[in-house]
Each structure stands twice: as C-alpha cells, then as structure tokens.
Amino acid sequence: MRPSAEGDPTPLDPAQLGTGDMDPETFRRHGHAVIDWVADELSGVGERPVLAQVAPGDIRSALPTVPPRHPEPFPDALRDLDEILLPGITHGNHPAFHAYFAITGSGPGILGETLAAALNVNGMLWRTSPSATELEEQVLDWLRQLLGLPEGLRGVITDSASSSTLTALAAAREAADLDVRRRGLAARDEVPRLTISTSTQAHSSVDKAAITLGLGHAAIRHVGTTSTTSVDPLAEIAGLRDELAEELGLRIWLHVDGAYGGMAALCEELRWVLDGAEQAESFVTNPHKWLFTPIDCSVLYVRDPAALTRAFSLVPEYLTTADEGVTDFMDWGVQLGRRFRALKLWLVIRYFGAEGLAERIRTHIFQAHRAAAWCQGHPDFEVLAPTPMSTV
Ligand SMILES: *Cc1c(COP(=O)(O)O)cnc(C)c1O
Secondary structure: OOOOOOOOOOOOOHHHHOOOOOOHHHHHHHHHHHHHHHHHHHHHHHHOOOOOOOOOOHHHHHOOOOOOOOOOOHHHHHHHHHHHHHHHOOOOOOOOOOOOOOOOOOHHHHHHHHHHHHHOOOOOOOOOOHHHHHHHHHHHHHHHHHOOOOOOOEEEEEOOHHHHHHHHHHHHHHHOOOOHHHHOOOOOOOOOOOOEEEEOOOOHHHHHHHHHOOOOHHHEEEEOOOOOOOOOOHHHHHHHHHHHHHHHOOOOOOEEEOOOHHHHHHOHHHHHHHOOHHHOOEEEEOHHHHOOOOOOOEEEEEOOHHHHHHHHOOOOHHHOOOOOOOOOHHHHOOOOOOOOOHHHHHHHHHHHHHHHHHHHHHHHHHHHHHHHHHHHOOOOOOOOOOOOOOOO
C-alpha cells in the first residue's frame, strides 16, 4: 500500500462499519413499507393509466445527473419511485393491458423473488447451494408432470425463451459432429451449410439464435403456412424428421418453442397442444409468460442433457468439485452465476396447485373467446386469426 498522503480518504475501522449493510431493524421497517407499497400497487393498478404517460427523455431529465455523494433516506427513494418513475411505467398488471402476449405475475411469485434476493445464492454448482439445484430439478419435474410430458425429460431454468432456444440450437450445432466447439465455423470449406427450418410464424428469437451462433440469418428456411397462435403438428413433424434423417442421412434436431402456448397443456382438455413434443430433442416453455411467475423464468427441457454439456461444459480448476452424481447447472448453458429462480416457481405451483393453475388458464381462454366474439360482432373490429388460446 502506498503511504497515505495528506487529505487521502481513510477507510473506516471495520469494527465500526460492521458489514456496512442496512441494519436488520432498519431493514424490517423499510421492508414493511415496501410490502405495503406492493400491496397498494397490486390493488390500485386498475385506477392508473395503462400506458406510460411520458415523452422520451422525461424520466431521465427528472433524475439527478450525478450520483448522491452522501447517504439518502430510503423513504426519499420510495417517494421518487411514486413521483418520477410510476408515470413512466406501462402496467403489465393492469386489467386493461391487452398488448403482446400475457406476462403473468402473482403474489406468491413476487414473494418468491424477494426470498431469492434475500438468500442471494448462486446456483452455478450443486456445491454452491444444493437446495437451489435440487429444488430446480424437482420443480421442473413437477412442471413436466403438469404438462403431461413423459418421464426422462430434464429441465433447466434460463432467463428467457430467447436464451433457451439459443442454448438448444447451440447444442444442436454441437450434435452435428462438426467439431464446431473446438474449431469454430469460420474458414472451413468442408463444413456443410447448417440450416434451420421453421414456421413462417416462428418467433424472432429463432432468427436471433441463428445470427448469434454464426449460422447466419440466411440459414433460416421458412416452411409451413401456419397462422398466428396456431399449434404446429409436432408428432407429424417428428415423424418427418425421422423419415428425412433416414432417407437422406441428415442429422436433424427438433426444437419445440412453446414459450407461451405450451402452458395450455396444464388443462387436461388442451394436452394435445404438446402431442409429439416428447419426441423433440428440446422444448422450451415460459413460466413468465402464462404461469403466474414474474419475469424472468423460462424452462428448457431436453431429452439428453449430455447434448447440452457437450456444447457448454468447461470447468476451470477453481470450479472443480469432487461431488458425484449431482447436477452442476453451469454446464448446461452460457451462464455461470445463476439466480435461484426455482424458488418463485415452487411457491407459485404450491400456492395455486395443479387444479388452480388449470382453472386460471381455462378462464383466460374463456375470456379470450368472449373478447373475440365481441370483436366479431362489432363493425370497427376484425378478428384476424382463430383464438385457440388467450390471444385475440
Ligand atoms: C414470447 C415468446 C418468445 C420469446 O420469449 P422471451 O422469454 O421474451 O425471450 C419466444 N417464442 C414464443 C413462441 C413466444 O411466445
């Protein structure tokens, strides 16, 4: 350490500073205020405008241009949340929010987020928190059962369907046995063109994955003429995969994107939406879309986890453990540090129960049918696609 010059800031005595965090009693007091704030927001959101009421730059110009030099009272920040930030919030929780697809949150999901933040564990290795890993494995097996999928599928939580699809397609690229992991794709004349065939209605996340993985946007072939929120005939597609693979000697990886619609399978009578998904190499569905779990929480299921670890496992010395027969989720994708997202999903499933979840999804679909009927009967509206789910 260099000698302290006159006027240099000196560190506080650690005994005096403690951890330096908010002390537990202060935390309790502000915590109660925050929970009250959340309860008020949930009960009062319907009275606010749905859309943010601001012009570009309004929010930033209301915020100080420099960070505070000295501590500020916590309630001042809560006041600014109300006065400065709330006007710039578009309320996805609002009963009149009808844009995009659902992103459904819930009370138990919000509380789960809070508990995960409090524990602040890192689910990268089994060793870094066995509960985080094993709860994730068990809850994803629960979700598999809720969706009527067969045993043997293994799941991992990611931040988004875009990440889940990217992860699956990276595993598919590695499964092509072209040694891409080691040698890459550039300047290799002997590598055949890798293509992705997908529906014309596929989500843009598939295009992004092709771009990110170096396959190129031109690698995407659009097949099929499915219309919005329709469900691809998965079993037929899986059969076609097998035929083509055999006849033409192609290696084909079938990835199913059920980010939104997959959750319909929670209802017995809608199980058919996933018929054939069990034959896919990988399948993604999003609890943060239609399973009452606050964003973010996506689940990637695979039939063969080794396909993921072949693509992603890279264990530096300092992360090597002697634990055997355990799952280290850092080997299943790009992320090393991982949030304890399984906790909120666990609370959601426990709080509502399988029947409660199905009832809610059923009710959403019923409401969508009503809305579609109103549109059909109204001269100013036209319904552009069938309404098999909750999207009109
Ligand atoms: C919403 C959606 C996505 C993207 O989900 P993110 O979690 O936002 O990445 C992908 N595919 C489908 C079918 C979707 O509905």
